[in-house]
Amino acid sequence: MSENKPLVLDEFMNGLVRRNPGETEFHQAVHEVAETVIPYINENPKYRTAQILERMTEPDRTIIFRVCWEDDEGHVRTNRGYRVQFNNAIGPYKGGLRFHPSVNLGVLKFLGFEQTFKNSLTTLPMGAGKGGADFNPKGKSDREVMRFCQAFMTELSKHIGEVVDVPAGDIGVGAREISYMFGQYKRLKNEFTGALTGKALEFGGSLIRKEATGYGNAYFMEEMLKNKGDSISGKNCVVSGSGNVAQFCAEKIIHLGGKVLTMSDSSGFVHDPSGIDQDKLNYIIDLKTVKRGRISEYADKYPESKFHEGKRPWSISCDLAFPCATQNELNEDEAKLLLVNGCKGVSEGANMPTEEAGVKAFLEAGILYAPGKASNAGGVAVSGLEMTQNSIRLSWSREELEERLKGIMRDIHNQCLKYGKEGDKVNYVKGANVAGFVKVAEAMLAYGVI
């Protein structure tokens, strides 16, 4: 039977590309996983005969809808909304919502696919989904954002629920947007249930959720270094982004004794050779979350720093790099430049920030390299803990949650060691992909053909 022939990467990818034309980010995410998982599947033919990888790369369903709203001038605006319910083998669909003009089906499928492996790694019972809209929150008034969120949720509410699908934030969706959407969900359903995570503390949110992705990313780097008898303390660190993930990644690097040299946004990066300390970081957090300003304003406030317009921070010499902005923000040349300048570790806070050729350069150089599905899983992990707290109608303390988050990141690191050890090195890409795959694959096998 042809099903029993070994899987061949190129043949598998040709089929996937043919079925999903033009979805380049989705092709990239699947290729990165297939490269490491196909050899494992060929050693374990039960996954092959059950077509597990073919089934895992096809979302359970994709929902696409029109979102109409009125701007402050009374003009009617139309956007496209999405929810990709990727896989619920091990729990309700779970994953963020992204509001950004670059959102399209291919981007959300890549994110939903990655989420399948990431959520599996967290050890918590969560399936995978991702959604959002091509809405651009930049330059919109609060009332416009509110009207958009309400219109978006009016349709989305038909498809989600605390045991069905539980969205959260991502790029362009933070506390403000989650609050507007939760309010609308509650109003439409006439029930108070934890159908979203990342909520404010007053209405069912969890302590540490805001910090979790960034903190978790720094903890993951600390685990990788600890495994080699080293630590973040005293290291020069380059961070990209200045949003939720970047802010709290920088904060934890500072707590752990590292020096943060850069932060960025889509208009460029700031380099502060004297280091971005907690006071300066507090300025950035206020600038980006309250004033909704631009990172260039940092250089006006702190003249010892310099703003590099239109540039990314990877040319700055560092020991450790933390890409925390968006996908494909670090290319092959930049990866090689980081290596030449002495970078010894990269931990991804963003989803798929490194282009495939860049990943290859890091792996060939044998530096510590953590793919986002392992290193940024702290955010969705604490979302999972928010779901638990909502279910038992209790909230845990900051200390308890931070310990749990640390424990989960340690656990993810151990899973990477289990499947990724290659001599005295660890291939975290292979480790994360295979470990994430096995749990979901076993559940799918157990259900039979569905």
Ligand code: NDP
């Ligand atoms: P935010 O919206 O809070 O911040 C995004 C940051 O990235 C901003 O600094 C933004 O700059 C920058 N950015 C966005 N798009 C681009 C682009 N095309 N080019 C350059 N810079 C860009 O999002 P988050 O911090 O929540 O998300 C950052 C990354 O982390 C994403 O990849 C997300 O998927 C991932 N992630 C987020 C999690 C979470 O819990 N929030 C969990 C796990 C992963 P500007 O202000 O100019 O747009």
Ligand code: 2IT
């Ligand atoms: O990419 C991600 O893991 C997130 N945006 C967080 C998802 C979540 O459900 O908390």
